[in-house]
Amino acid sequence: RPLYPLPSKGDDGNRKPLQTFRPYNIAHRGSNGELPEETHPAYLRAIEEGADFIETDILSSKDGVLVCFHDVTLDNTTDIANRTEFANRKRTYEVQGENMTGFFTVDFTLKELKSLRVKQRCSFRDQQFNGKFQIITFEEFITIALDAPRVVGIYPEIKNPVFINQHVKWSHGKRFEDKFVETLQKYGYKGSYLSKDWLRQPVFIQSFAPTSLVYISNKTDLPKVFLIDDVTVPTQDTNQSYWEITSDEYLEYIKQYVVGIGPWKDTVVPVVKNYMTNPTNLVARAHAHNLQVHPYTYRNEFPFLHFNFSQDPYMEYDFWINKIGVDGLFTDFTGSLHRYQEWTSNRKDDDDDKTESNLLHKIALLVSSYE
Amino acid sequence: RTLYPLPSKGGNGSRKPLQTFRPYNIAHRGSNGELPEETRPAYLRAIEEGADFIETDVLSSKDGVLICFHDVTLDDTTDIANHTGFANRKRTYEVQGINMTGFFPVDFTLKELKSLRVKQRYSFRDQQFNGKFQIITFEEFITIAQDAPRVVGIYPEIKNPVFINQQVKWSHGKRFEDKFVETLQKYGYKGSYLSKDWLRQPVFIQSFAPTSLVYISNKTDLPKIFLIDDVIVPTQDTNQSFWEITSDEYLDYIKQYVVGIGPWKDTVVPVVENYMTNPTNLVARAHAHNLQVHPYTYRNEFPFLHFNFSQDPYMEYDYWINKIGVDGLFTDFTGSLHRYQEWTSNHKDDDDKNLLHKIALLVSSYE
Numbered sequence: 001r002p003l004y005p006l007p008s009k010g011d012d013g014n015r016k017p018l019q020t021f022r023p024y025n026i027a028h029r030g031s032n033g034e035l036p037e038e039t040h041p042a043y044l045r046a047i048e049e050g051a052d053f054i055e056t057d058i059l060s061s062k063d064g065v066l067v068c069f070h071d072v073t074l075d076n077t078t079d080i081a082n083r084t085e086f087a088n089r090k091r092t093y094e095v096q097g098e099n100m101t102g103f104f105t106v107d108f109t110l111k112e113l114k115s116l117r118v119k120q121r122c123s124f125r126d127q128q129f130n131g132k133f134q135i136i137t138f139e140e141f142i143t144i145a146l147d148a149p150r151v152v153g154i155y156p157e158i159k160n161p162v163f164i165n166q167h168v169k170w171s172h173g174k175r176f177e178d179k180f181v182e183t184l185q186k187y188g189y190k191g192s193y194l195s196k197d198w199l200r201q202p203v204f205i206q207s208f209a210p211t212s213l214v215y216i217s218n219k220t221d222l223p224k225v226f227l228i229d230d231v232t233v234p235t236q237d238t239n240q241s242y243w244e245i246t247s248d249e250y251l252e253y254i255k256q257y258v259v260g261i262g263p264w265k266d267t268v269v270p271v272v273k274n275y276m277t278n279p280t281n282l283v284a285r286a287h288a289h290n291l292q293v294h295p296y297t298y299r300n301e302f303p304f305l306h307f308n309f310s311q312d313p314y315m316e317y318d319f320w321i322n323k324i325g326v327d328g329l330f331t332d333f334t335g336s337l338h339r340y341q342e343w344t345s346n347r348k349d350d351d352d353d354k355t356e357s358n359l360l361h362k363i364a365l366l367v368s369s370y371e
Numbered sequence: 372r373t374l375y376p377l378p379s380k381g382g383n384g385s386r387k388p389l390q391t392f393r394p395y396n397i398a399h400r401g402s403n404g405e406l407p408e409e410t411r412p413a414y415l416r417a418i419e420e421g422a423d424f425i426e427t428d429v430l431s432s433k434d435g436v437l438i439c440f441h442d443v444t445l446d447d448t449t450d451i452a453n454h455t456g457f458a459n460r461k462r463t464y465e466v467q468g469i470n471m472t473g474f475f476p477v478d479f480t481l482k483e484l485k486s487l488r489v490k491q492r493y494s495f496r497d498q499q500f501n502g503k504f505q506i507i508t509f510e511e512f513i514t515i516a517q518d519a520p521r522v523v524g525i526y527p528e529i530k531n532p533v534f535i536n537q538q539v540k541w542s543h544g545k546r547f548e549d550k551f552v553e554t555l556q557k558y559g560y561k562g563s564y565l566s567k568d569w570l571r572q573p574v575f576i577q578s579f580a581p582t583s584l585v586y587i588s589n590k591t592d593l594p595k596i597f598l599i600d601d602v603i604v605p606t607q608d609t610n611q612s613f614w615e616i617t618s619d620e621y622l623d624y625i626k627q628y629v630v631g632i633g634p635w636k637d638t639v640v641p642v643v644e645n646y647m648t649n650p651t652n653l654v655a656r657a658h659a660h661n662l663q664v665h666p667y668t669y670r671n672e673f674p675f676l677h678f679n680f681s682q683d684p685y686m687e688y689d690y691w692i693n694k695i696g697v698d699g700l701f702t703d704f705t706g707s708l709h710r711y712q713e714w715t716s717n718h719k720d721d722d723d724k725n726l727l728h729k730i731a732l733l734v735s736s737y738e
Contacts, residue, residue: 034681126678128646274497300682302672307497310405311671312707314685336683343714359733366726 016150018052018202020194022345023321024328025337026155027051028297029070033332034126036118037077038068039133043144050338053153053204055330056141058180059160060168065110066138066179072160073102078116079131086112095163096236106167110137124301138180142187146201153202154189156180157227161212162237177212180205181219193223193259204294206262209237210245214257223259225294230264242267246282251289260292260327268295268324276308283324294328295320300336314340387521389423389573391565393716394692395699396708397526398422399668400441404703405497407489408448409439410504414515421709424524424575425516426701429509429551430531431539436481437509437550443531444473449487450502457483466534467607477538481508495672509551513558517572524573525560527551528598532583533608548583551576552590564594564630575665577633580608581616585628594630596665601635613638617653622660631663631698639666639695647679654695665699666691671707685711 030042031049043054056068072095074080080103089108092101105113119130138156145154164176174182184203191197205220207213208227217224229235231242244250246263254261269279283293298320299305300313309315313333317340320326331337401413402420414425427439443466445451451474460479463472476484490501507515509527516525535547545553555574562568577596578584584595600606602613615621617634625632640650654664669691670676671684680686684704688711691697702708 031681034678124673125682126645128644128678273499275499302495307499310402310704310706311496311684312704312710313683314707314710333681333683335681336685339683339685359730363726363730 015148018151018153018199020199022341023326024052024153024294025050025334025341026053026055026294026328026330027334028055028330028332029057030054031332031334032121033300035129036120036133038070038136039118040136040140040144041129041133043141046334047144047148047152049335050342051152051334053155053202053328054141054145055155055157055206056138057157057159058138059105060164060176060179061108061110061113062106062168063109064168064170064179066183067105067110067113068136068138068141069105069113070159072163073100073104074108074113074116075102077121078118078135080116083116093163093167095160104167106164122301138183139187142183146187151200151202153204155204155206156184158205158207158209158212158216160236161207161209175215177216178219181216184222185220189222190220192221198223204259208235210235210240210254210257211237213254217257224257225260225262225292226254226258227296228261228263228267231267246285248285248289251286251291255289255291258291260294261286262294262296262330265295265298265320268293271306274303274307276306279324283326287325292327294330295326296330298329298331298333298337300333317341318344386519389522389524389570391570393712394697395423395524395665396421396705396712397424397426397665397699397701398705399426399701399703400428401425402703402705403492404671406500407491407504409441409507410489411507411511411515412500412504414512417705418515418519418523420706421713422523422705424526424573424699425512426526426528426577427509427512428528428530430476431535431547431550432479432481432484433477433539434480435539435541435550437554438476438481438484439507439509439512440476441530443534444471444475445479445484445487446473448492449489449506451487454487464534464538466531475538477535509554510558513554517558522571522573524575526575526577526596527555529576529578529580529583529587531607532578532580546586548587549590552587555593556591560593561591563592569594575630579606581606581611581625581628582608584625588628595628596631596633596663597625597629598667599632599634599638602638617656619656619660622657622662626660626662629662631665632657633665633667633701636666636669636691639664642677645674645678647677650695654697658696663698665701666697667701669700669702669704669708671704688712689715 027046029037031045032042035042035045038056046054057070058066059069061067080086089103091104091107092099093104113135116135117131118133118135120127142154145152158177158180161176170179189201189203204223204225206225206227208229210226213224213226228245234241268282269276286293298316302311305311305313305316313336317337320329329337398417400408402416403413406413406416409427417425428441429437430440431437451457460474462475462478463470484506487506488502489504491498513525516523529548529551532547541550560572560574575594575596577598579598579600581597584597599616605612639653640647657664669687676682676684676687684707688708691700700708
């Protein structure tokens with residue numbers, strides 16, 4: 001029998017709502033600065049740390065089940081290399097115009113993928129959780145958000161749709177994008193940006209493939225974000241250059257289908273020898289078209305953190321929120337961004353000054369210092 | 372003529388005073404997470420970023436001038452390797468019981484040391500300032516603090532005194548410690564901890580050598596801090612073990628001479644495989660003896676930042692200030708500690724103005 005949400009799940013109206021007054025804290029692959037990416041614990045940790053949205057990348061297994069996994073190959077973040085029984089599954093496929101060799105998710109059934117264990121990608125991060133957690137499905141990911149103690153949005157990506165559609169076939173001619181949207185609808189996600197339905201179960205659908213976003217616009221009015229890669233990378237489906245898809249003409253076109261763009265941050269403010277240079281006008285132009293800007297990805301550590309910020313991740317958040325004025329930030333370190341926003345905001349959730357007695361206490365303390 | 376402070380220098384009474392209500396932000400070697408250590412720009416940056424104290428390590432040149440330099444050799448943080456004219460100055464000396472080979476400051480005159488340029492020690496930090504700045508003298512260091520726009524304390528270390536006294540001779544049988552104290556006195560540093568004189572020109576004198584601290588206690592009542600190294604390192608002068616110098620008996624003895632201890636932070640809270648384990652009771656015991664605790668050194672980056680803190684330096688500051696309760700922190704990243712303390716403090720500098728604004732907001736909601 002298919003899994004459906006239990007009556008007690010979903011928003012019962014009593015959970016603390018999503019904040020919409022400051023830039024969104026988007027937990028990129030969960031709190032993967034601490035735990036292996038796109039695993040159940042990484043997402044639980046992100047929710048605990050204050051994420052507004054938990055982000056994931058959706059691919060497919062051989063048997064057509066949507067899974068949460070970032071890379072098109074399993075090599076870098078699983079223990080596939082230790083599994084001798086799968087050694088003969090190594091393949092070479094063309095992905096986005098390039099030949100890639102490795103173990104591809106589309107060559108493994110869900111059961112086989114579930115037998116693998118995820119590991120931390122970056123060598124300078126905590127390795128103690130390697131081999132402990134499994135790959136989760138898109139439905140399991142959604143359940144994590146719906147079970148959260150407050151309203152937490154999801155931010156799934158339609159990942160490598162050209163490749164997925166070439167390698168996986170669903171019944172009735174369904175495409176990857178169809179299965180993606182159907183899954184969201186099955187769990188009650190609906191409504192346009194900031195509508196009541198959306199605020200109850202917030203979601204942004206993201207993709208680097210504009211044709212996928214245009215295609216699903218006929219199927220759902222949920223808000224979409226168009227991801228933009230590095231300046232050297234053309235779109236995977238329409239082969240358009242960075243300069244074309246960031247032109248005013250193109251923004252004018254794409255804004256019919258998306259509520260925002262998600263550029264790689266080093267294209268918004270270019271970097272030379274790990275120093276940021278002068279900002280481009282991309283954010284201003286996007287805002288002029290009423291498009292939000294959610295750059296990716298903020299990471300606390302050298303070599304990701306540029307020297308302008310003196311090895312201090314909070315200075316980077318300060319720059320992007322207060323100087324550049326972005327609307328959301330994809331971060332590997334949700335807790336850091338949350339603390340930064342809490343400490344520097346004039347609108348704290350638990351602002352003690354809202355209660356009169358606390359304010360009177362502060363007045364008394366202030367006056368007593370003059371006695 | 373000897374250099375003396377100009378009349379306009381020193382505390383003129385109108386500079387913003389040192390804060391004494393929260394743990395001290397001690398800029399370790401200046402803001403050396405950003406600029407080459409113990410250089411003038413590193414200290415200026417630290418002052419700009421909010422340091423309460425700027426810390427330095429004092430050694431001596433061959434001709435007896437006190438300089439600011441951390442290592443007993445020049446090899447790791449200067450361009451000495453590129454100076455072919457000095458290639459024949461490489462020596463081997465016994466330092467703290469270990470044979471060490473390299474270029475030693477005690478073998479170079481001040482003029483020669485000034486011809487070198489300092490470079491960043493760690494490969495993962497910004498290298499763009501390498502080769503631009505020179506070694507400064509202890510007197511130049513003091514001048515940086517005294518010229519600061521607010522009251523900034525200094526935190527000099529009597530570095531490797533046994534070795535320095537073996538290699539450098541001063542007239543009239545003066546010792547390294549004597550020259551150190553004389554320099555402070557020449558620039559007006561006096562008074563016991565939190566006295567008016569001290570608050571005007573704050574200073575802590577630090578050393579790993581207890582005999583040096585005891586020796587200078589007869590010469591100055593300026594506050595002193597006894598530095599404590601790793602658990603495997605005995606004191607360089609009295610060869611006492613970590614366990615002996617952190618015992619209650621020893622703390623009872625040393626507190627006659629010092630106002631606090633400066634332990635290596637990973638001895639206060641031991642670390643296994645980059646995870647901190649259970650805290651020891653060293654801080655509680657030191658406080659029971661009325662000794663402050665100023666651990667060293669807080670750094671923002673892996674591999675220094677333990678995994679408990681999720682690569683977030685602010686979580687480390689939070690832990691040490693709020694859970695462990697230290698009284699000062701030596702940090703390579705003064706700006707980060709300052710921002711943390713400002714953002715989380717209930718004693719913000721602009722508290723009065725903010726409070727009035729909040730009162731106005733509250734009242735206006737009833738109009």
